[in-house]
Amino acid sequence: MTSWSLSGLSSRVDGFTLGPIDLRLDTGGAVAVIGRSGVGKTTLLRTIAGLLPPTAGRIERDGEDLTRVPPERRRLGYIPQSLALFPHRSVAGNVGYPLERRTTAPDPAELRALLDRFSLAHLAGRPTSRLSGGERQRVAIARALAAAPSLLLWDEPLSALDPTARSSLAELLGGVQRDEGIPLVVVTHDPEVAFALADRLLVLDAGRMAFVGPTTQLVDGELTAFLARFIGYENVIGRDELRPHAATALDAWLLERAGPGGLAISAEAVGLVDDASPGFVGRVRQLSPRPDGVDLRVEVEGRTVVARYRPLAGAVTYPRSGSPVRLQVDEKRIRRLAPSVGAA
Amino acid sequence: MAPARPASALGSRIGRAAAVVAAISLGALIVVPVLALVTYSPFGSLAGAVQDRGFRDAVVFTLEASGLAVAAALLLGVPSGYLLARRNFRGKSIVEALVTLPILIPHLLVGVALVVLFDRETLFGSVVVRLGIPFLNTIYAVVAVMTYVSVSYAVTASQLAFQTVDPDLLEASRTLGASPATAFRTITLPIAVRGIVTGGVLAWGRSVSEVGGLLIVAYTVYPVGPWAGPITSPASVYLYNLYTIGGLPGAAPAATIFILLGFAIFVTVRLLERLGRVVWRRQEFLP
Numbered sequence: 229m230t231s232w233s234l235s236g237l238s239s240r241v242d243g244f245t246l247g248p249i250d251l252r253l254d255t256g257g258a259v260a261v262i263g264r265s266g267v268g269k270t271t272l273l274r275t276i277a278g279l280l281p282p283t284a285g286r287i288e289r290d291g292e293d294l295t296r297v298p299p300e301r302r303r304l305g306y307i308p309q310s311l312a313l314f315p316h317r318s319v320a321g322n323v324g325y326p327l328e329r330r331t332t333a334p335d336p337a338e339l340r341a342l343l344d345r346f347s348l349a350h351l352a353g354r355p356t357s358r359l360s361g362g363e364r365q366r367v368a369i370a371r372a373l374a375a376a377p378s379l380l381l382w383d384e385p386l387s388a389l390d391p392t393a394r395s396s397l398a399e400l401l402g403g404v405q406r407d408e409g410i411p412l413v414v415v416t417h418d419p420e421v422a423f424a425l426a427d428r429l430l431v432l433d434a435g436r437m438a439f440v441g442p443t444t445q446l447v448d449g450e451l452t453a454f455l456a457r458f459i460g461y462e463n464v465i466g467r468d469e470l471r472p473h474a475a476t477a478l479d480a481w482l483l484e485r486a487g488p489g490g491l492a493i494s495a496e497a498v499g500l501v502d503d504a505s506p507g508f509v510g511r512v513r514q515l516s517p518r519p520d521g522v523d524l525r526v527e528v529e530g531r532t533v534v535a536r537y538r539p540l541a542g543a544v545t546y547p548r549s550g551s552p553v554r555l556q557v558d559e560k561r562i563r564r565l566a567p568s569v570g571a572a
Numbered sequence: 573m574a575p576a577r578p579a580s581a582l583g584s585r586i587g588r589a590a591a592v593v594a595a596i597s598l599g600a601l602i603v604v605p606v607l608a609l610v611t612y613s614p615f616g617s618l619a620g621a622v623q624d625r626g627f628r629d630a631v632v633f634t635l636e637a638s639g640l641a642v643a644a645a646l647l648l649g650v651p652s653g654y655l656l657a658r659r660n661f662r663g664k665s666i667v668e669a670l671v672t673l674p675i676l677i678p679h680l681l682v683g684v685a686l687v688v689l690f691d692r693e694t695l696f697g698s699v700v701v702r703l704g705i706p707f708l709n710t711i712y713a714v715v716a717v718m719t720y721v722s723v724s725y726a727v728t729a730s731q732l733a734f735q736t737v738d739p740d741l742l743e744a745s746r747t748l749g750a751s752p753a754t755a756f757r758t759i760t761l762p763i764a765v766r767g768i769v770t771g772g773v774l775a776w777g778r779s780v781s782e783v784g785g786l787l788i789v790a791y792t793v794y795p796v797g798p799w800a801g802p803i804t805s806p807a808s809v810y811l812y813n814l815y816t817i818g819g820l821p822g823a824a825p826a827a828t829i830f831i832l833l834g835f836a837i838f839v840t841v842r843l844l845e846r847l848g849r850v851v852w853r854r855q856e857f858l859p
Contacts, residue, residue: 279743299746300754312744316762325758329749375748 229255230290230378232411237285239275246271246435248285253379253411260426260443261415262458268435269415270309273381276413277306289378300329302379305372305410309383311364313356313371319343320352322367326375339374346370346400362393369404380405382414386421398424419446419459431455450566456492461563462523462534463498466490476529478508487564495523497561498535500553507556508533512547522546526553606831613825621825629802630810631830633793637711637806638779641718645726645775648719650768653730671727674720682720683788686713708789710796714806717785722775729774733767734760762852769845773838780834783808 231254238247246268253259261269274280276287278299287294294302314322323342327334343349346366351359356367365386372380385401386394402424405412416422422429423443431439431454441449446459456464467490470483485491501507510528517523521538524547535555537547547553613621621627656668674682690707691697700707707713737760745755786806793804805813807830815823 274743277743277747279746298751299743300749300751302747304747306744306747308740308744310738310740312738312740314741314745314759316759325745325750326748329754371748381747 230411231255232379233286233288234276235286235288237275237282237287239271239280239282241271241280244268244271244435245283246275246432247282249437251430251440253413255411256405256409257428258405258412258414258426259428259430260422261413261430261432262417262422263432263438263454267432269432270383271435272432273306273383273413273415276379277304277381278302279306303375303377304379304381305375305377306381307368307372307383307385309387311368313359313364313367315355315357318353318355319348319359319363319367322356323348323370323374325371330376342370342374360393361389362397365389365393365397366400369401373404373408377410380410380412380414382412384415384417385425386418401425417458422446429455451492451563452489452566453492456563456565460494461492462495463493464490464565465492465531466565467567476531478529478531478533481508485559485562485564487566489565489567491565492563493557494561495534495536497558498533498555499558500524500535500537500547501556503554505554505556507554509552509554512549512551512553515546515549524553526555528555609824610828610831612820613828617821617825618828621829624826626804627807627810627814627826627829629804630807631833633711633714633801633804634780634807636799637714638718638776640711640715641722641779642726642772642776644715644719645723645779646730646768646772649723649726649771649775650730653727653732653768653771654734656727656731657734672724674722674724679717679721679782679784680788682717683785686716686720686785686789706794706796709792709794710790711793711799712796713789714786714793717789718779718782721782721785722778725774725778726771729771730764730768733764733771736767737763762849765849766845769841773841776841777834777838781808782806783812787812 231252233253234249234251236248236250238245238249240246244266249272251259261272263269271280275282278294278297282295285295289302299306314325317325320339320343324334324339327339340349343352346369348363348366348370351363356364359367386397389397398421405425412425414421414425423446426443429439429441429443429445430437431452433454438454439452445451446455451459453464453466465482465486467483467486467488470479470486470490482491508528510526510533512524513527513532514525515522516525518536521536524535524537526533526535533555535553652671656664656671677685687708688694689696690700690713692701705712707716741759741763742755745759746752750758786809790806791809793806795801795803804810811823811827811830814826
């Protein structure tokens, strides 16, 4: 049973300040850190890893103060976004690296077991430059676990992988997390990864904790504009954005239905209707094909609305870029948003 | 009718052809003069050059002095290259420009500068004289000139070599249990070693080919301290002497031997470096 805690943790890098961050991680617990680019997600991981000295606060493991302990004595598995595989070492040389550091006589059986577990045995002697994206990720994970870590730090796992490799690796990671129970902090832009690996979300905004809560919040809890965008709502409109424009019929209509933080509408909830039906008239600006239809970016009264067009039997003509369309929003599927103050 | 070749493919073919022509021209530029020299002397005269005691002494002395100069250049150059690669500080571009200064200065002037520096009238020179350390026409002067003219190559090659080591790799190694010294030994050095060896080879080549500065400070080298060998000259100066006394027939055989020896050393160092990497990889911990 391992427990990590960060209290009031702050650090500075190139004029950017992270923190204060307060977080507790117990065995089996996993936190997904999300936020826009440059809000300090990687800085947080590097501070926890001991690669950046904190300017304030404490890092503890089972009550032991690790704030000033160098990275090599923290027992961590840190996987940076670049994976940082050693180019002058083979696959086995990479996975065995932490074993060589832990003992003067590393156990070949331990290395073999790790290579087998991540289906790398047949690649043991291969240079890392000759691996596929998925294989590289597996080497990075195996190498991190070889360090016998008491905390896993993971920066953007599965990024730059094709969908098939992503899903098989996500399954593998989920398995590792369940089996090992090693607490995990994972930085991600991907709601699927956050949902698959983490039980809590930490939203960072300008270096500060904007929100901490269970990942289930994304499905059934209150959403802020940031969380709504994160899980993929195509139309997210903050309440502040509506006020200056409320003169238009569309904005007045949206404002009436908005929560304190605005509202989110998926493209699926916005459909095309014929001229006789009530709706908002706009002009198609852009079309993007989707598995179940076409997403249309439609300009309506100075605002861009994303709608989903599904050609049904008998209605096979696609709208063209520049053509006028009439949109209708399914009111029941509008999600009212919580304010961003104190949350993301 | 065959489909028309796209313009970009044609462009890349022309580019490739131009690169091949450039490479062949470069090869010719380097090799043809050397071949002209090497094939100038009859084979028998090469044996005569090898038997020339004075030439042998000069070559042995040059190998010793250049070895010391390379060691000094690497000792000073590798840590400096590391700092230049890893640290940003005010005035860094000035330091980088200073590092290349020895390449810019005519090497005759390097000799002149050292003569001035070690003159008993200067503060430095007077201290050296008072300490009883001889300088001019000793191995010290030869090593000083050789180090001066070659150190830029060691610094610059090391700097470039260290710059190729991604800092992410070092951070990853730290989190995987390596201390800073271990990270340097197991990650930085193995990745940078090829560039450092290149710097050493360039520095050595530059040392043995130096003439101008050595003509000024060590035309004749007298034994001193632990270097109790015969009275000799640096090989480059010896060859210059052969040329001024005996013309081309007098100098060409010894020059041929010297070039072949230098080339053999270059190749050997490269092979050793490659062998070292293979041996190092074999030592990797494998299941």
